[in-house]
Amino acid sequence: MKTTTQKLMELYNAMHRFFGPQAWWPGDGPLEVMIGAVLTQNTNWKNVERAIDNLRKKNLIDIEKLVQLDTNELAELIRPAGYFSVKAKRLKNLIHFIHENYGGDLQRFFELSVTQLREELLSVNGIGYETADDIILYAACKPAFVVDTYTYRIMLRHLLISQDDDYMAIKALFEDNLPADVELFNEYHALLVAVGKNYCKKTNPLCEKCPLNPYEHDPNLPEYL
DNA sequence: TGCCAGGCCGGGT
């Protein structure tokens, strides 16, 4: 009988063999990672890159400058990322929060414990569970397992969770059964996204060529996934 | 062409 830890590591190893190291986050520096985390909410990463490029060109990957920047101007710059109006507010909320409470000093903000950091991030309107964990793991480089729709779908298909497990339950599955290793959490989530993007989308539920196909798999998948 | 993408919030039951 395999333990949960063994199953999780098997999946990880299979993905890692197939895709190799992912070396996430695909962005430059902690502030850009944070911005990307907000912009990618329910949005294709390709669109996010354009939005970030617009900010880069104007040298706006800078807390002080972003604090000054008019929300409507920010919205125009991030338009390609979709939901540009709400996302402009969310970015502003986050930047303003760090500016007010930590003097705009990301390093100082990131000195908080994982628990405190998560609490602080979640107190910002527009930052939910996943965005908070993205920031903790990929910007602050501290161990917080990130759960997203791909994680949910893949874990459900491999019978490691049940349909009504919520975010925190799925997060706990990983965090309670894996060592709290930043590199491992980083790679694991990145690899799940690689599987999700390439082989486990809504539109190809059979996952014929999925590298995880040999592993325990639910043949009868809910249609709405 | 219509559906999907690395969520989150607020208002209504």
Add this chain to the structure above:
DNA sequence: ACCCGGCATGGC
């Protein structure tokens, strides 16, 4: 406590 609509662009 759940459930749902709104938010929006670009790619396939």
